[in-house]
Amino acid sequence: MSRSLRVAPGGSLSGSLRVPGDKSISHRAVMLGAIADGVTEITGFLEGADAISTMQIFRALGVRIDGPQAGHVTVHGVGLHGLRAPAGALDCGNAGTAMRLLMGLLAGQRFGSTLVGDESLSKRPMRRVAEPLAAMGARIETREGCPPVRILPVEALHGIRYRLPMASAQVKSALLLAGLYAQGETTVIEPATTRDHTERMLGGFGVTVRRDGPAATLRGGQSLRASAIDVPADISSAAFFLVGASIAPGSDLLLEHVGVNPTRTGIVDILRLMGADIEVRNERVAGGEPVADLRVRAAALRGIAVPPELVPLAIDEFPVLFVAAACAHGRTVVTGAAELRVKESDRIAVMVDGLRALGVEATPTADGMVIEGRGERAAVFAPGAVHAHADHRIAMSFAIAGLRAAGELMVHDAANVATSFPGFEVLARAAGLRIEGHSQA
Ligand code: S3P
Numbered sequence: 256m257s258r259s260l261r262v263a264p265g266g267s268l269s270g271s272l273r274v275p276g277d278k279s280i281s282h283r284a285v286m287l288g289a290i291a292d293g294v295t296e297i298t299g300f301l302e303g304a305d306a307i308s309t310m311q312i313f314r315a316l317g318v319r320i321d322g323p324q325a326g327h328v329t330v331h332g333v334g335l336h337g338l339r340a341p342a343g344a345l346d347c348g349n350a351g352t353a354m355r356l357l358m359g360l361l362a363g364q365r366f367g368s369t370l371v372g373d374e375s376l377s378k379r380p381m382r383r384v385a386e387p388l389a390a391m392g393a394r395i396e397t398r399e400g401c402p403p404v405r406i407l408p409v410e411a412l413h414g415i416r417y418r419l420p421m422a423s424a425q426v427k428s429a430l431l432l433a434g435l436y437a438q439g440e441t442t443v444i445e446p447a448t449t450r451d452h453t454e455r456m457l458g459g460f461g462v463t464v465r466r467d468g469p470a471a472t473l474r475g476g477q478s479l480r481a482s483a484i485d486v487p488a489d490i491s492s493a494a495f496f497l498v499g500a501s502i503a504p505g506s507d508l509l510l511e512h513v514g515v516n517p518t519r520t521g522i523v524d525i526l527r528l529m530g531a532d533i534e535v536r537n538e539r540v541a542g543g544e545p546v547a548d549l550r551v552r553a554a555a556l557r558g559i560a561v562p563p564e565l566v567p568l569a570i571d572e573f574p575v576l577f578v579a580a581a582c583a584h585g586r587t588v589v590t591g592a593a594e595l596r597v598k599e600s601d602r603i604a605v606m607v608d609g610l611r612a613l614g615v616e617a618t619p620t621a622d623g624m625v626i627e628g629r630g631e632r633a634a635v636f637a638p639g640a641v642h643a644h645a646d647h648r649i650a651m652s653f654a655i656a657g658l659r660a661a662g663e664l665m666v667h668d669a670a671n672v673a674t675s676f677p678g679f680e681v682l683a684r685a686a687g688l689r690i691e692g693h694s695q696a
Pocket of ligand 1: 278423424425570
């Protein structure tokens with residue numbers, strides 16, 4: 256089934272809303288709950304296709320999991336060595352996080368397994384995980400570096416000290432999870448700060464993870480104690496509304512209970528540098544993660560050179576940041592973001608195509624984009640149609656562009672929105688976006 260989004264132009268965003276649970280944290284909660292001793296209760300779980308894939312995989316690995324029901328999931332942990340050989344291939348769907356973290360978790364098992372994914376995931380690079388895992392003693396086969404990934408049984412892994420060639424929380428996390436099954440210590444050194452949910456959550460499950468500047472170290476063989484996890488709203492989903500309310504005159508929106516882990520708040524920092532009016536209220540801690548309510552009001556944005564050190568802290572938010580840049584006064588330059596080319600789609604190429612189709616001057620570079628903002632106009636985007644290339648974040652970004660369009664926008668190939676943001680259309684409509692979805696068989 257394919258789905259298109261039709262967005263009528265104009266409108267503003269107001270009221271208060273809570274976007275669904277954090278995708279990164281939801282995946283990790285199931286994974287760590289599964290290999291813990293005891294029962295882990297998760298609330299606020301993201302009931303999107305990606306996190307559901309992870310749940311189904313752990314069921315196939317012999318773990319009893321109840322739910323999800325209204326965001327509540329119960330994971331009956333089987334302990335570090337309690338997973339069982341699956342009967343067939345493990346389907347990660349669209350979820351790169353599921354596949355890469357599972358490669359780490361499964362690399363040290365005494366049974367073999369095969370990980371497969373959908374068309375998009377089947378084109379994404381897995382060597383970045385397979386190679387360091389091989390250095391730990393894992394036996395992993397890929398199809399020229401891409402899925403399917405075949406993991407052969409091993410007796411044991413050994414710890415390594417590994418300097419990541421790219422800023423990737425998925426690779427870091429995969430190696431730390433493999434490190435639980437390794438003899439000795441595993442150290443991962445990252446070239447730039449990336450999301451630290453794995454390290455934090457391991458700590459919450461009683462595993463000691465040492466942090467020394469850019470290096471994270473854990474000793475193998477530590478067992479996990481079940482924990483309760485309250486998943487905050489996903490700042491990557493909130494990002495569409497942060498940008499939407501910033502660019503649509505008259506907007507005033509409150510986003511509730513958003514995860515504001517400092518390794519994820521690059522979007523807030525970048526938008527503020529552009530002149531956005533975002534207030535962080537009522538900061539508190541839930542389930543080991545900082546959360547807050549974010550109030551955002553419309554503001555005149557200006558183009559900036561995005562500081563490269565903020566890029567990994569906002570890596571999933573660039574599609575919608577490009578929309579913000581188009582609505583800013585002056586030029587925005589993004590560099591140091593080559594990783595965007597290997598996400599659910601090549602997010603540089605796909606966004607440039609879509610922005611150009613809507614009359615925006617956008618130039619791709621090897622590691623970013625240059626966008627000429629059209630903020631001086633009330634209507635920034637010409638009416639037209641764009642293709643999301645089955646990438647959830649591209650689809651939602653162009654839907655948000657409707658707030659500053661001169662006419663109707665059509666976003667095709669948008670069915671995958673539900674991988675990270677089930678209910679996007681309903682929530683966005685309630686806030687004021689003039690969006691309507693159409694399915695085709
Ligand atoms: C994620 C890490 C990031 C991000 C992805 C989720 C995670 O990927 O883009 O959506 O949960 O660890 P990379 O590690 O490839 O940068």
